[in-house]
Amino acid sequence: MDNRTIGILGGGQLGRMLTEAAHRMNLKIAILDSEDAPAKQINARNPHVCGSFTDPSAVRELARQCDILTVEIEHVNTEVLEEIAELGVEVTQDGRVTRRKVKVQPNWRTIRIIQDKYLQKQHLHSLGVSTAESVALSSNSAEAVADAGRTLGYPLMLKSRIQAYDGRGNFPVRSPSDIPTALQALGERPLYAEKWIEFAREVAVMVVKTENGSSGGDDDAWKRNTLAYPVVETIHEDSICKLVYAPSLHTPPVSAQYTRDAEAMARRAVAGFWGMGIFGVEMFLTDKSELLINEIAPRPHNSGHYTIEACQVSQYDAHLRAILELPFPSGSSDGGSAVLQSAWSPAIRLKSNIAAVMLNILGGSRPDSHIPICRKALETQGATLHLYGKDKSRPGRKMGHITVIAETPHGAQKLVEPLIHMADHVKSECRRQPPEAEAPSQRPVEPATVFPSYEASLVAITMGSDSDLPVLKPGISLLRDLDIPCYITITSAHRTPNRMFTFAQEAASRGIRVIIAAAGGAAHLPGMIAACTPLPVIGVPRGVPVATVAINNSTNAALLAARILGTYDETIRERVRKYAQDMENGVLEKADRLDEQGWEKYVVQK
Template sequence: MADKRKVGLLGGGQLGRMLIEAANRLNIQVNVLDVEGAPAKQVSSHDGHIAGSFKDAAAVKRLAQASDVVTVEIEHVDTHMLENVSGEVTVEPSWRTLRIIKDKFAQKQHLKSHGVAVAESVDLEGKGMEGLKEVGTEFGYPYMLKSKTEAYDGRGNFVVRSAGQVEAAYKALGDRPLYAERWADFRMELAVMVVKTKDGVLTFPTVETVHEDSICKLTYAPPRHVKKETAKRAQELARKAIGAFEGKGVFGVEMFLLKDGSLLVNEIAPRPHNSGHYTIEACPISQYEAHLRAILDLPLPEAGLRLREPAIMLNILGGNTPDSHIKVANKALEFPNASTHLYGKGEARPGRKMGHITVTAPTLAAAEKEIQPLIDLVDDMKGKALGPNEAPRKEDPLVAVIMGSDSDLPVLRPGLEILEKLRIPFTVRITSAHRTPDWLREFSKSAEETTIKVIIGAAGGAAHLPGMCASWTTLPVIGVPVKATHLDGVDSLYSMTQMPRGEPVATVGINNSTNAALLAVRILGAADEDVRERLAEWMKGNEREVLRKDRQLLEDGYAVYLKGMEK
């Protein structure tokens, strides 16, 4: 590249390291202000780095003088220092933005003033323990007690679950500037990486984040069990939130998906973020390259922020031995779709972020299957292995088998055995179109927000079950007509096949749950090569069995063969 501008970076941890890895490919020099041997400096050899603290005014001034643009790896910086040097160097994002965001209460108030949905909060600074008790009266329990500043990865937060915990909460955080938030009863945590450029605000895809001990453990892209419309709303909310701040660069927007489907912004990071690590492998342009392009006004095509294929990111957190992260990284080498990033931090400590692994695959289900052994190993390294009486985690169902009455279960048994034989996870439920219509409607409408991809519905008589289900879901529905006492199941067959235009039900023969199961497997196999291979092997087994019988008939003759069948 012809661009010779230099980027100054306050902080040289793992985020800085990955930023430099992106900068190296673009031939952009990044000058890091941090201690000698910091993770970012380990992958960049030039004489522009500055040894020292990013809280040292003189060091910050030297960095500014040696750079064309100054940016941050962490928001907990002295914004007054950045304000002082902003006259001689561009600071991105703006020091004003950093000043607001680093104070979480000020951040929430700023977002609220711009019409961005956030949890209700109240300032507690100077109010002592009595203030905490008043919050309990006003908000009820539980509520979140938070430090306004210097809070990270759960440090500086306390869940106050009852009036009896107020004293413990104040003892833990009482020496900090505090505020409280009304408890958000969320179903899931989502995140969106946002890029603010000179031309506008762009977003990466919405992802699901899973936290453990208040630290991000997993990121799923795309999120599991979330409608596309909800993911799109999350992107719109993230754009609106970042539109309220000055400056350019990448921002991480964490939010809650509440049980009623609404969204609240939880926190904003004015920098690349843990929830965006997946972009390195899963997107044409990573969050780190996007940040560099944004702050240097380089071209940034929106199509470069798309998801190439599904991905799961697993943080490698320090375990119970100093080399726990090395063992996880070595294990990851056995998996073809796993990309490992170690941060160069030396020995592991419990809970310390030592690296991450990203697995990409054609489907999220395939990525989940590949990454699960690594999740298990990380848990084992943290001392969270299964106990002797604990069962392993069941796989989430891909097929739902529903019936109007348990009397239909014997008919469904052959199909369920096929699903078991082909290792297709499934769930079996009883829901009647006539006796429990509300439950059927709830199940059908919510199915697409789960891991379920196909629904098999068995019913006899009027057999409205699969048809009603199909009218409430976009998932494929397969009907199994059940032979009843009267009309031999023909009425059920006609009922399922005579669905009105626009409401299809794929109907198999009377009592033929085997074909229903095999059709469900074929539907799944259209997007999953592993499923196709298992089905192909099963079909070869059928072929071998037919050929075996043919040989036996030829050798024994029909009379002997028939006698064998009669035994």
């Protein structure tokens, strides 16, 4: 295919999957990382370099063996990459020492800007791309943070400019009283402050850049030199990506314009950098339906793992094709290709009739905590298991991932649900262990109001007291019969107001589409919840917009919830139609029996 050798700085799971893609095209890979790095385990025949990707001498040694360098992690030494690309690396040939330039993709300038998150935000601002307002701190002092607070307001997010990932290096500052704790947690690395963003959900777009230069002032460059994968929804727990939905399970069909806007914004942003390759663009969709870029990774990304099974061209294939300037599939009308040329833009699409859910496999409290979920994946229809070759498991460490594909988003969700429950069990075991120091979550959650995972659910059912459960059971049973996943909890408006507020405010971002709230006595719960969320709430009393159904009739509440979900999900809509038809048939049968028997002999069946 190509006789050039590709050098990868970093041999973790991303480098491993990049190597797998290279093997399918007979491409030669050399890796710089530790001796037992995951990527080296599946690439033993080629010469590698043992060492750190921040060590200049090790990077130069890798460059001597390669024709092109790329990265699987952005936290590398960009000074030596600049030297290798601009001046060359010393090589000895026929007894003579010469310098040979080695290409770096994406460009070292891009990696340098992106690895400093404040510089990254400033660069995005210069491109006219929407992102959160941020200010650099003049020093790691309480006064500098207080100055930022006066500029941005509270709450704000205090962040490390460098060496920050998976939530590490972030600390929410809700008020000036949090400043000392935040500074102690983040250490001595340079910091910046970012305006707090209230987001409804997190989305991501993988973008391939196929030309070297930056778009600069060329407003149309992004249309020529970038390709976008579909917009996906990402679910995070403890600031680590847990689930990726492709397409989004929880976004209604009206999101076509929002999808186009997200793809265009991501492509414009990536086009403003230098070099070629794959980029992961993380975005916020705010409560006001605004799109903001959170951050960009100049490499394959966790949110793009699903592309291995769900797209003709995976993110790893795309990266290799881009940096080697190999072709991509042209537009096709066969209904099953991954790349489509449309009036809007070229894009790398899901295969025909495919929906995917990616679930990260994290280590637990025991070395083998993750093994049962792996075994379960092997017997799950449509599931593909990817293990990363890491011999040491620890809580929260990414040991692998599972991608489940089906014909519909809800079909994929149904298949992945048992795996999600197992992953939640592994995590709950960790929480029962003595706590370790963790980076705080990006979302402020009261310690007493942490909810179990309910991302698999579409309907949330809450009651003011467990005495309301008998009233709710018929509705819960109906939702189960309609195959609509629901989350059930207790939140009292009077006794646990903080828990109730957290539940209502977080429901939309966790994928809940409808809330059913039941309360006796003063019956304040439904109205209070409706005041805290933009989601439709079914319950009582009047006042705040609340759909009201008959007293003690949770079946009607469940049916209304199903009808709301059916406005954007044809599968659920068809189940509701069938339920209504069954009810009609039952009434007609009773009417016929009443005609035959007469009212005196007719016995009402309960």
